[in-house]
Amino acid sequence: MKKINVAVVGATGLVGTAMIKVLEERNFPVDSLRAFATSRSAGSRVLFRGSEITVEDIESSSFKGIHCALFSGGEIASTVYAPKAVSDGAVVIDNSASFRMDRDVPLVVPEVNPAAVEGHKGIIANPNCSTIQMVVVLKPIHDAAGVVRVVVTTFQSVAGTGKAAVEELESQMSDILAGKPAHKSVYPHQIAFNVLPQIGDFEKNGYSKEEMKMILETQKIMGDETIRVTATTVRVPVKIGHSEALNIETREKITASKVRELLSKAPGVIVADQPERSIYPLPIDAAGRDEVFAGRIREDLSCEKGIEMWIAADNLRKGAATNAVQIGEILLGKGLL
Numbered sequence: 001m002k003k004i005n006v007a008v009v010g011a012t013g014l015v016g017t018a019m020i021k022v023l024e025e026r027n028f029p030v031d032s033l034r035a036f037a038t039s040r041s042a043g044s045r046v047l048f049r050g051s052e053i054t055v056e057d058i059e060s061s062s063f064k065g066i067h068c069a070l071f072s073g074g075e076i077a078s079t080v081y082a083p084k085a086v087s088d089g090a091v092v093i094d095n096s097a098s099f100r101m102d103r104d105v106p107l108v109v110p111e112v113n114p115a116a117v118e119g120h121k122g123i124i125a126n127p128n129c130s131t132i133q134m135v136v137v138l139k140p141i142h143d144a145a146g147v148v149r150v151v152v153t154t155f156q157s158v159a160g161t162g163k164a165a166v167e168e169l170e171s172q173m174s175d176i177l178a179g180k181p182a183h184k185s186v187y188p189h190q191i192a193f194n195v196l197p198q199i200g201d202f203e204k205n206g207y208s209k210e211e212m213k214m215i216l217e218t219q220k221i222m223g224d225e226t227i228r229v230t231a232t233t234v235r236v237p238v239k240i241g242h243s244e245a246l247n248i249e250t251r252e253k254i255t256a257s258k259v260r261e262l263l264s265k266a267p268g269v270i271v272a273d274q275p276e277r278s279i280y281p282l283p284i285d286a287a288g289r290d291e292v293f294a295g296r297i298r299e300d301l302s303c304e305k306g307i308e309m310w311i312a313a314d315n316l317r318k319g320a321a322t323n324a325v326q327i328g329e330i331l332l333g334k335g336l337l
Contacts, residue, residue: 003031004337006328007066007090009081010073011035011046011055014163015095018321019070020048022290026325029332036061037073063088067337070324071095086122091337093124093324100125100217107220110326111268112139117330124327128210129319130154130233130242131217136292136318137269137311138248140262142222145305146251149228152214153245156199157238157283160315161186169237187235196235208233241283242319243312250305256297259307263294268318273297281312289314290322 006023010016016037023030035046035055042057058077063069063085071078071085071094078096085092099105106116107125112135117124127135130152138147158165165186172182172192182190189196200209207215211231219225236243264271272281273295281293292313300306313319331337 002332003029004067004332005032005034005065006030007034007036007063007069007085009036009058009069009071009077009085010095012037012041012044013072014159014166014316015072015320016070017046018316019072019324020046022317022321022325024049026322026329028325028328034061034066038077063090066090068093068328068331070328072320072324082123091120091122091124091331093126093327095126095320095324097128097213098125099123100127100213101220107217108327108330109135109221109323110330111136111266112221113223114330117327117336118334120336124331126320126324126327127217127221128213129160129313129315130156130210130244131214131221132319132323133242133292133311133313133315134214134244134246135218135221136313137246137263137266137294137309138218138222140266140269141248141250141254141259141307142224142227144252144258144262145254147222147224147227147248148251149249150218150230151247152229152231154199154210154214154231154233155195155236155238155243155245155283156210156233157240157242157315158191158235159240160199160242160319161235165191166239169239173237191235191237193237195237197232199233199235207231238283240287240314240316241312242315243281243283243310246307246309246311247300247303248307248309249300249303250307253305254307256299256307259297259309263297268292269294271295271297281310283312286312286314288317290318292318 280295296310
């Protein structure tokens with residue numbers, strides 16, 4: 001496989017750091033790596049394959065000579081600099097929400113719709129972290145029995161918000177345990193020892209932006225706008241790893257044992273489903289892993305064609321960095337880089 005020049009935008013953030021780590025772990029054929037961030041982080045260093053790389057100021061840098069640019073700098077950075085990277089000759093794999101619902105931009109999860117990369121026009125979107133882990137388990141069920149409706153409640157870690165949120169959780173816990181008042185700045189309420197039923201601003205329909213992302217992105221990735229999705233997204237005091245409670249209604253009746261069989265063979269899924277031994281997916285077990293863990297698989301007593309399950313995944317890796325690098329691997333395999 002030929003070697004290519006890669007850029008990581010947002011290289012000092014949680015996802016950007018994970019991207020660099022995953023590139024190294026998966027032995028992605030990097031000829032040279034450049035790291036970009038805002039002027040605030042420019043001049044700092046990141047480690048890749050034992051060498052220190054100086055972080056460049058994205059505002060004054062060019063993407064000339066870059067074959068693939070992994071963006072994790074947020075929506076503003078993606079909106080401004082992703083088109084610039086494309087005009088400089090790079091293929092952009094973008095982790096923000098900037099282009100996900102653009103008709104001309106493929107929204108890709110490699111285990112679900114890898115062929116979608118073939119229609120890219122310079123930018124490929126990485127889906128929302130919670131959507132990624134959900135569609136990985138929905139795909140084999142949809143192929144076997146036809147998914148018609150999904151009710152999902154998420155339990156999302158603070159790492160999904162970034163470094164400042166992780167630090168806020170840790171400081172609040174320390175302060176509370178020491179008998180001190182908890183200070184908040186990242187979230188509208190205290191997150192330590194609490195749960196917040198809000199991720200993102202609320203829309204006029206009462207759903208949050210995060211909830212609407214899951215609804216619309218699922219239909220686009222699965223290639224089926226008839227799949228009905230409703231979501232409630234919740235922030236929980238967990239450092240890394242998102243969990244989700246899924247209620248799935250299918251067109252054809254499917255048993256829990258058949259679902260276990262399908263998921264045990266599905267790419268990117270690990271079935272952890274022995275509740276009698278207290279074995280089920282936990283975010284602390286998913287952290288640092290690239291798979292989606294599925295368990296608590298059972299038939300819905302209230303719906304003839306319903307399946308219930310609980311899933312967990314590392315939102316920084318499969319929910320962001322690993323998925324992006326996997327897209328790059330597909331592009332290389334198809335000769336599109």
